[in-house]
Amino acid sequence: xxxxxxxxxxxxxxxxxxxxxxxxxxxxxxxxxxxxxxxxxxxxxxxxxxxxxxxxxxxxxxxxxxxxxxxxxxxxxxxxxxxxxxxxxxxxxxxxxxxxxxxxxxxxxxxxxxxxxxxxxxxxxxxxxxxxxxxxxxxxxxxxxxxxxxxxxxxxxxxxxxxxxxxxxxxxxxxxxxxxxxxxxxxxxxxxxxxxxxxxxxxxxxxxxxxxxxxxxxxxxxxxxxxxxxxxxxxxxxxxxxxxxxxxxxxxxxxxxxxxxxxxxxxxxxxxxxxxxx
Ligand SMILES: Cc1cc2nc3c(=O)[nH]c(=O)nc-3n(C[C@H](O)[C@H](O)[C@H](O)COP(=O)(O)OP(=O)(O)OC[C@H]3O[C@@H](n4cnc5c(N)ncnc54)[C@H](O)[C@@H]3O)c2cc1C
Ligand code: FES
Numbered sequence: 001x002x003x004x005x006x007x008x009x010x011x012x013x014x015x016x017x018x019x020x021x022x023x024x025x026x027x028x029x030x031x032x033x034x035x036x037x038x039x040x041x042x043x044x045x046x047x048x049x050x051x052x053x054x055x056x057x058x059x060x061x062x063x064x065x066x067x068x069x070x071x072x073x074x075x076x077x078x079x080x081x082x083x084x085x086x087x088x089x090x091x092x093x094x095x096x097x098x099x100x101x102x103x104x105x106x107x108x109x110x111x112x113x114x115x116x117x118x119x120x121x122x123x124x125x126x127x128x129x130x131x132x133x134x135x136x137x138x139x140x141x142x143x144x145x146x147x148x149x150x151x152x153x154x155x156x157x158x159x160x161x162x163x164x165x166x167x168x169x170x171x172x173x174x175x176x177x178x179x180x181x182x183x184x185x186x187x188x189x190x191x192x193x194x195x196x197x198x199x200x201x202x203x204x205x206x207x208x209x210x211x212x213x214x215x216x217x218x219x220x221x222x223x224x225x226x227x228x229x230x231x232x233x234x235x236x237x238x239x240x241x242x243x244x245x246x247x248x249x250x251x252x253x254x255x256x257x258x259x260x261x262x263x264x265x266x267x268x269x270x271x272x273x274x275x276x277x278x
């Protein structure tokens with residue numbers, strides 16, 4: 001059984017604050033990138049952690065919406081802001097596209113348990129499905145900063161079409177190998193993202209597989225990792241309601257050791273699939 005090691009940083013205490021929007025730009029068809037100011041405590045944020053957002057003065061949607069920290073923005077080494085990569089799917093994210101630089105929004109975070117960043121993982125494989133790529137960029141940034149050699153590491157990105165394949169240049173700037181698969185073959189090879197992953201695994205042995213994307217993709221990746229006995233961490237992006245562990249809205253299945261249900265909002269979003277069934 002794989003044991004998730006402790007992340008090298010202690011997670012930052014969460015805070016709620018009104019922050020300024022620095023930019024909000026289209027990234028691809030239906031995807032945007034928004035830059036926000038934040039307090040220095042985000043220096044301790046761990047890849048895989050998320051924030052919850054509310055648009056001040058808006059009664060709908062009432063509930064805060066969770067978004068992964070996509071990148072930290074630094075000035076002279078100090079964290080001065082954060083970036084979120086988002087896909088437009090409904091009420092909140094549609095309103096979000098109309099937010100302008102200088103507007104203020106309500107930011108709570110950083111929240112949740114993130115990915116393990118460890119010197120034991122020198123050769124990771126990243127697997128991202130669609131918007132699931134968002135936290136993997138922060139993770140790749142953190143791994144690159146820790147001075148590890150990632151020339152033997154791979155990023156496998158999958159999506160429905162070429163529009164869903166994001167951030168390839170950022171990964172390449174970290175000297176990571178990038179493999180792409182799309183359902184319609186409009187970019188990379190035609191098929192599921194597990195195709196390039198399995199091909200990579202036929203000739204390489206990563207120290208760990210990190211994945212974020214739709215549930216069927218996470219299940220398939222976890223199964224592949226389990227068969228090959230490679231440690232794996234998955235970030236689960238379920239629908240959330242309270243965000244506090246009180247409503248069961250984000251429950252995934254039981255932890256095999258404790259026998260308790262796991263909540264994505266307080267126990268995750270990153271899980272070890274050999275321990276938590278989902
Ligand atoms: C830990 C975590 C991190 C996340 N990180 C990101 C991120 O970095 N970027 C990003 O774009 N999104 C992310 N999400 C998903 C994001 O929270 C939702 O897309 C957002 O809340 C939708 O709000 P909305 O009001 O626009 O859409 P809604 O009107 O609430 O929903 C529109 C449609 O999308 C479906 N939907 C809503 N949330 C999800 C979900 N999580 N998974 C699948 N279907 C969903 C609804 O069922 C509905 O059919 C994350 C979710 C979690 C739990
Ligand atoms: S969202 Fe309510 S328990 Fe997680």
